Amino acid sequence: MSDSEADPELLDLLRQHLQGKLNLDEEPETGVLGGAEYVYDNSIDVALDMRATKNAAAFIYDQMQRKQYSTEKWAEHELHPKTKDESTVAFIFTMDLLNFSFWSLRSEDERFAVSYRDKTWTGYWSLVASLQRALEEDIPITDPHFWQNEEECNLESLRHVFRSCTDEEIPLLEDRLTCLREAGRVLYEKYDCSFTSCIEAANGSAAALVNLLAQDFSCFRDEFQFEGRRKPIRFLKRAQILVADIWGCFNGESYGAFRDIDKITMFADYRVPQILATLGCIGYSPPLHALISRKETIESGSKYEMQLRGPNVACSIWCVELIRREIERNHPGAKVNAILIDFFLYDTMKLMEAEGKETMPHHRTRSIWY
Numbered sequence: 001m002s003d004s005e006a007d008p009e010l011l012d013l014l015r016q017h018l019q020g021k022l023n024l025d026e027e028p029e030t031g032v033l034g035g036a037e038y039v040y041d042n043s044i045d046v047a048l049d050m051r052a053t054k055n056a057a058a059f060i061y062d063q064m065q066r067k068q069y070s071t072e073k074w075a076e077h078e079l080h081p082k083t084k085d086e087s088t089v090a091f092i093f094t095m096d097l098l099n100f101s102f103w104s105l106r107s108e109d110e111r112f113a114v115s116y117r118d119k120t121w122t123g124y125w126s127l128v129a130s131l132q133r134a135l136e137e138d139i140p141i142t143d144p145h146f147w148q149n150e151e152e153c154n155l156e157s158l159r160h161v162f163r164s165c166t167d168e169e170i171p172l173l174e175d176r177l178t179c180l181r182e183a184g185r186v187l188y189e190k191y192d193c194s195f196t197s198c199i200e201a202a203n204g205s206a207a208a209l210v211n212l213l214a215q216d217f218s219c220f221r222d223e224f225q226f227e228g229r230r231k232p233i234r235f236l237k238r239a240q241i242l243v244a245d246i247w248g249c250f251n252g253e254s255y256g257a258f259r260d261i262d263k264i265t266m267f268a269d270y271r272v273p274q275i276l277a278t279l280g281c282i283g284y285s286p287p288l289h290a291l292i293s294r295k296e297t298i299e300s301g302s303k304y305e306m307q308l309r310g311p312n313v314a315c316s317i318w319c320v321e322l323i324r325r326e327i328e329r330n331h332p333g334a335k336v337n338a339i340l341i342d343f344f345l346y347d348t349m350k351l352m353e354a355e356g357k358e359t360m361p362h363h364r365t366r367s368i369w370y
């Protein structure tokens with residue numbers, strides 16, 4: 001094969017190896033950050049504001065210090081599981097299998113909502129509340145055997161698990177059942193029916209666990225073709241947030257002990273890009289800004305979504321990386337990684353939304369990816 005036909009990326013790797021720069025048994029990479037930088041470098045619809053990003057880094061670091069923001073915050077959330085054991089690993093795996101697309105086109109009091117513990121929960125928290133409620137009703141919703149039992153686990157029983165206290169049903173119910181079925185089958189075939197076996201197979205590497213999820217579970221394989229690039233761009237958002245939730249819940253110990261956790265990027269969905277735009281860190285081209293502001297549904301996989309999700313999310317991933325580097329530059333040794341910045345930004349966005357301070361809408365695409 002002549003050089004002109006060979007894969008340029010492979011040639012580059014071989015060149016690095018020959019120059020002794022490449023340690024092939026280095027830790028695995030997920031490729032998410034590199035892909036995000038590529039899309040950002042090739043985007044015309046979304047741009048980063050460096051001054052606002054530097055200011056955001058100072059604000060975020062200051063707020064995280066004041067709130068003593070750490071992994072401990074994860075378990076402090078009322079609905080998150082508290083025990084540090086295998087049942088919590090099963091809960092988090094189930095949760096992040098289904099952690100997508102809660103937004104509604106209806107008004108705040110008509111959108112899908114779950115009544116639990118005398119409160120009404122929406123968005124991500126409606127998912128967590130539904131799972132906790134099911135367990136209290138002795139429905140084994142976190143058990144892969146249940147997910148594969150078509151007599152017990154089907155559209156009807158899931159409709160009961162995710163029953164709403166409004167007229168709107170949980171979005172993509174059929175897709176959620178499909179995710180549970182596939183995960184049940186893969187865990188049965190490859191991981192002794194337990195996600196803890198998948199964690200053990202990653203041998204303490206967060207990047208390896210993300211790659212295992214993308215390789216073995218199609219419902220975690222969140223990647224797409226971006227114009228002009230041979231290899232797909234990988235966002236792997238739910239695979240990454242799953243690893244991050246395990247790490248956060250277990251405070252980086254036990255099942256959450258990953259030596260390369262800092263390789264996990266922020267999670268490419270619709271909430272954190274929204275707050276980065278609110279902080280002025282990312283800006284949209286006028287046509288894109290108009291599209292988002294109109295709150296119209298954008299079809300998953302459409303040219304518009306690719307233009308939006310790719311650049312918007314890639315820029316968000318790259319923006320959070322620049323915020324992390326700015327914090328590290330000003331505060332050497334600070335215990336802040338992309339995950340904690342992301343968790344903080346998501347929680348801050350939810351507080352702003354609750355106080356009616358949501359100025360910049362998020363885009364609306366129905367998809368199992370985010």
Ligand SMILES: Nc1nc2c(c(CN[C@H]3C=C[C@H](O)[C@@H]3O)cn2[C@@H]2O[C@H](COP(=O)(O)O)[C@@H](O)[C@H]2O)c(=O)[nH]1
Pocket residue numbers: 073074077099100101102103122123124125245248266267268269270271272342343344346347370
């Ligand atoms: N980037 C990012 N996205 C996050 C989260 C979380 C919740 N994580 C908890 C765990 C630790 C943190 O402290 C959080 O309390 C959910 N999501 C995503 O948002 C969307 C739901 O939005 P809404 O409908 O408004 O609730 C949906 O795609 C969901 O997957 C996060 O942390 N980061």
